[in-house]
Amino acid sequence: MDQLQQLPPGNAPGLPYNSLQTGTVIAFAVTYGICSFFLLLRYIQAVFLVKKFEPDLFILTLSYGAALVYFITMVKLMHHGWGRHLVELNMTDLVEFNKALLPNTLTYLITPGVTKMAILVVLFRINPSIPYRICVCAIGVAILAYTVVLTSITGGPCSPLKEGTLTCLMNVALAHAVLNIVSDLAVAFVPIPTILSLQLSAKQKLTVTCILGLGSGVVVCSIARLPYVRQMAHDDDTTYTEAILGVWSIVEVNLGIICGAAMRLKPLLTRWLPQLGLFSSRTRSNGKSLGSSSMGLRADPRPVQRNYQLHSVQKGSAGPPSTGDNGRIHIYREFDVTTTEHDARSTGPSDSDSIEKVPTRV
Structure with a gap:
């Protein structure tokens, strides 16, 4: 009884998962299930309607698989103390925890960048303007660059398998969190000038607003992670704080995939839900038609x-x-x-x- 009283509150030593670990599983199941639904719609559209597989669909599929791998590595971490308070763990648990932490960290560093590449492929096509396309390409190159650099550092000199790398890992996590927020904002705002220049109907505006709302949700998750990243640098209960951080990471990754899949569902919506009229009015920019818009803004x-x-x-x-x-x-x-x-x-x-x-x- 005395030993149970000494444990930090919120733990259930007799159960396989505590409340935080259970909440993590539920958060992944819900958001990944929605991801699966939207990605399935994209494949139905590709096979039966447009009769082709677009580049962003391939990239989203890679991101979808990476998100699953990320969760699998997270479950493995749970068996070694991820989501539990540090005082509950012994030295063997911590050693195994560090071994399982490397693939988990590497997967997360890669997955958001892959998702944003898929979204940029779609955004590249909505405006033929040279300055606009240069801007989209510049954002993509920047995302690729910092993803490769931070992944290389984490897998090399800052590997959790080496001793004395905790500070280095915290710096990498903080740098990635800041760059992730900046890139999320860039991806979310780069199409706004083009969209504002279009003459859209009320239903089309609602459709675009919903898609941008999903993108904003990704930004919110990225920002919500930042305080926990900063806290880990001075927190002695890192195994518990990392789990809270992981919940936000799961939601962020899966929301990005949902947003990327929803952006290209126009043919399916106009075929199955024509009564909504979401893409039925003529859209022009400065009196000139934009042609075939990747976001589905077509003309009557x-x-x-x-x-x-x-x-x-x-x-x-x-x-x-x-x-x-x-x-x-x-x-x-x-x-x-x-x-x-x-x-x-x-x-x-x-x-x-x-x-x-x-x-x-x-």
Whole structure:
């Protein structure tokens, strides 16, 4: 009884998982389940509708697999004290904990960067402007650079398998947290000027707002992690604090995948939910159509009315009859014709192919 009273509050020594560890499993199950649903929709769209696998779908699949690996390494850490207070653990637990910490840390350093690359692939296509595309590419290069550098440092000189690397690991974690927040903000805000320049309907604005809201959720998770990263540098109960940090990391990673998958679901929505009209109005930027938008901001055809008169041409009223007319009267009837502007991808006749004069000879 005395030993149980000495344990920090919130622990249940007789149970396989305490409340924090159980909450971590639940957080992953819920968010990863939503990820699976959205990614499944993307594959259904790729196989049955668009008939092709787009580059961002491949990248998102890699990120989806990495998120699962990240959780598996986290479960392994739970068996060696992750999510429990340090006073509960013995030296053997701590040694095994450090061995399992390396793959867990490396996986997390890589996964958010891969997800943001998938999102940038989509954002690159929504605006053909050269300055805009240079900006998107610059963000991608920066994310790739800091991910490679921090991963190399963690797997090399700052490896938890080496002694005396705790301070180095804390510096890497803090640097990654700050760079992660900056890159999340950059990815979230880079398309906003383009979106604001579009003339969108209320439903389209709601759709874009929801997608940007998911992106903002990723930023919130990144910011929420930062205080715990800073706390670990001066915290003696690192095994417990790291678990709180891990919950935010799980939600952040999975929200990013959900956001990346949702950005390209326009063909599926317009096919299965046409009554919503989410992508049905014409969108223009400064009077010019943006063409095929990767976020699904397409245009409706607008009818063009042309008026024609009905008249007849009798013999003698329009010059001498041609040879072989035999005194007949020729009547030409012309009708009102409504033509429709077609999308560039349409296989039907364009406006220039419409027949403006339809004569019939009686």
